[in-house]
Amino acid sequence: MYFEIEKQAINALNKALDQYDEEIDRDFRLDFPPDQKLGDLASTIAFALTKKLKTSPNLVAEDLVSKIELPEIFKKVQAFGPYVNFFIDYSKFSKKLLNHVDENYGQLPKVDEKIILEHTSANPNGPLHIGHVRNSIFGDSLARLLKLAGREVETQYYVNDMGRQIAIIVYGITEMGLKIEEQEGDKIDAKIGKLYYKANKEIEENKDLNEKVSELIEKYEKGEDENLNKVFENVVQNCVDGIKETLHRTNIYHDDFVWEGKFIRNGDVDSLVNYFEKEGFVSHEEVDYIDLTFYNIEKEFVLRRSNGTSLYSTRDLAYHRYKATLGDTVLDILGSDHKLSAKQIKVIFEEILREKAPEVIFYEFITLPEGSMSTRKGKFVSVDDLVDEAVIRATEEIKSRNPDLSNDEIAPIAEEIGIGAIRFFIAKLSPEKHLTFKWDDALSFERGCASIQYAHARACKLLNKSGKDIKSLTIDDDWTPNELEKDLIRLIAKFPQVVEDCANKQRVHNITQYCQDLAGSFNKFYKSEQVIGSEIEDTRLILVDRAKITIKNALDILGVSAPEKM
RNA sequence: GCCCCGAUGGUGUAGUUUGGAUAACACAUGGGACUGCGGAUCCCAUUCCCCGGGUUCAAAUCCCGGUCGGGGCACCA
Numbered sequence: 149m150y151f152e153i154e155k156q157a158i159n160a161l162n163k164a165l166d167q168y169d170e171e172i173d174r175d176f177r178l179d180f181p182p183d184q185k186l187g188d189l190a191s192t193i194a195f196a197l198t199k200k201l202k203t204s205p206n207l208v209a210e211d212l213v214s215k216i217e218l219p220e221i222f223k224k225v226q227a228f229g230p231y232v233n234f235f236i237d238y239s240k241f242s243k244k245l246l247n248h249v250d251e252n253y254g255q256l257p258k259v260d261e262k263i264i265l266e267h268t269s270a271n272p273n274g275p276l277h278i279g280h281v282r283n284s285i286f287g288d289s290l291a292r293l294l295k296l297a298g299r300e301v302e303t304q305y306y307v308n309d310m311g312r313q314i315a316i317i318v319y320g321i322t323e324m325g326l327k328i329e330e331q332e333g334d335k336i337d338a339k340i341g342k343l344y345y346k347a348n349k350e351i352e353e354n355k356d357l358n359e360k361v362s363e364l365i366e367k368y369e370k371g372e373d374e375n376l377n378k379v380f381e382n383v384v385q386n387c388v389d390g391i392k393e394t395l396h397r398t399n400i401y402h403d404d405f406v407w408e409g410k411f412i413r414n415g416d417v418d419s420l421v422n423y424f425e426k427e428g429f430v431s432h433e434e435v436d437y438i439d440l441t442f443y444n445i446e447k448e449f450v451l452r453r454s455n456g457t458s459l460y461s462t463r464d465l466a467y468h469r470y471k472a473t474l475g476d477t478v479l480d481i482l483g484s485d486h487k488l489s490a491k492q493i494k495v496i497f498e499e500i501l502r503e504k505a506p507e508v509i510f511y512e513f514i515t516l517p518e519g520s521m522s523t524r525k526g527k528f529v530s531v532d533d534l535v536d537e538a539v540i541r542a543t544e545e546i547k548s549r550n551p552d553l554s555n556d557e558i559a560p561i562a563e564e565i566g567i568g569a570i571r572f573f574i575a576k577l578s579p580e581k582h583l584t585f586k587w588d589d590a591l592s593f594e595r596g597c598a599s600i601q602y603a604h605a606r607a608c609k610l611l612n613k614s615g616k617d618i619k620s621l622t623i624d625d626d627w628t629p630n631e632l633e634k635d636l637i638r639l640i641a642k643f644p645q646v647v648e649d650c651a652n653k654q655r656v657h658n659i660t661q662y663c664q665d666l667a668g669s670f671n672k673f674y675k676s677e678q679v680i681g682s683e684i685e686d687t688r689l690i691l692v693d694r695a696k697i698t699i700k701n702a703l704d705i706l707g708v709s710a711p712e713k714m
Numbered sequence: 715g716c717c718c719c720g721a722u723g724g725u726g727u728a729g730u731u732u733g734g735a736u737a738a739c740a741c742a743u744g745g746g747a748c749u750g751c752g753g754a755u756c757c758c759a760u761u762c763c764c765c766g767g768g769u770u771c772a773a774a775u776c777c778c779g780g781u782c783g784g785g786g787c788a789c790c791a
Contacts, residue, residue: 205771435789447787485791488787510718576727581727598754599740599754602754657727
């Protein structure tokens, strides 16, 4: 809705600018003034004009204002020093906006772009830990955001079934006689993580065993030993199943799980290497590699191990070419430790293959106070443990606030609140920020996400209590919103623009801020304005209903559900 | 050593890409609102742009040089 209004203001400004002889850049946007007393939309265009006219910006602003033909939706336009500010006519605008908001509010028109978004892609050698989950939460929220902004999005999880890690687990099973189901842990992925830890320890203590692991890799890559294939596949499938369970519990779903082995079996990796060879990009020493020093990358890109088996990086290249066939844009969410290899891939795509390189969004790590997490060393906090703990705390909180609710009623709400708290906690941080994980920070959620969910629950309660069918109500013709109502309306109106801005910038964390602002504004309104029993009860019920919808849709971007009571 | 990120109230962060008006949010601390359409709420107070230069009418934001913190530099993924 703001789009439309902004466009009208910009048009009016442009018409005024037409009356000057000076040419200035017409590609400008409007800002939000710092205070509502200063209006709803502000332009700094006077500064640009001042340069040409050689007078003071204040005079230019005054002059501009006198030349503006004000569109109907505005009440007035006024100069404040050098700023030209527009004031919305809220008696007209509010009605228009509230009648416009429905369940799909925030959904922008379809854009002709299909995005293949890869996220999470954690190695299937143990459970998801809180380092991985930053990738998942960011990736999933971004997918939701982009969809809302009109893009078509397909999410993929790249399953590393051929890596050394999996071979080490297989070694533990076939050579050390370890059994997955005998390991500690509730879930199969946790058990696999334990087994990996043990097998890895054994190999680290006796380096000669690395030979054996390499043999396993070689055999699996050849794929001729049916029994061995089954062991590999069984480990990977089980672990992925466990990871999926964790992801689903936190509202994260992928459209497809692509196994890297596919690109060995279907010959894509071989034909890619052959192409590099044929075009003369390959250098041969102990191994075959591509020299990238010409492109300012010190590290050579190794194509195969000396025993001929493939490497992750080569398989990844094949995978990315595959993804490029599925959509217009290939987007990866990666930890900052992948920066170098992502740079290599970019150069290979652009300079050697002459194809569009994948886009990458990097995030910095979550570490424990004692250092980085490591599945190999068994040093990590699993997402399952974190979620369990969050739900336990939420349960206690609900119990103390609603003693009359039964356990069956509490359980689903506790799940919504606990998971919301975690997703919100991770999502609110911008990706380039490093985070040191502390239990208390992650779980002190009473006033974080929960207060937003609470605002939603409050709105639901209120609408229910009115006993009215909201759809049948109409807005009072004489209604002019007061300051608190205006505030809330402004925020509701801003939502589509927030969606668009965040999607363009690929920044999810600003949504969390918006949610807090919106809930805060709703709470203020709720506190001081009576709804039921007021002279404009119907109008206010409609406002409450639209605020409720907007909160719900905004939380949905973050994968956080909005409970109707809590 | 080379490369990449970060530094904003007591704490944790947003704002930096696109320079504009009084730097936003949450927590913490201290005070207040108390039977309300559920207080997981609201109001008030306190406290911030790492340092040094430069560009500009205007710098948290851009440029140069430092300091401190995190990460990367595998025949790992």
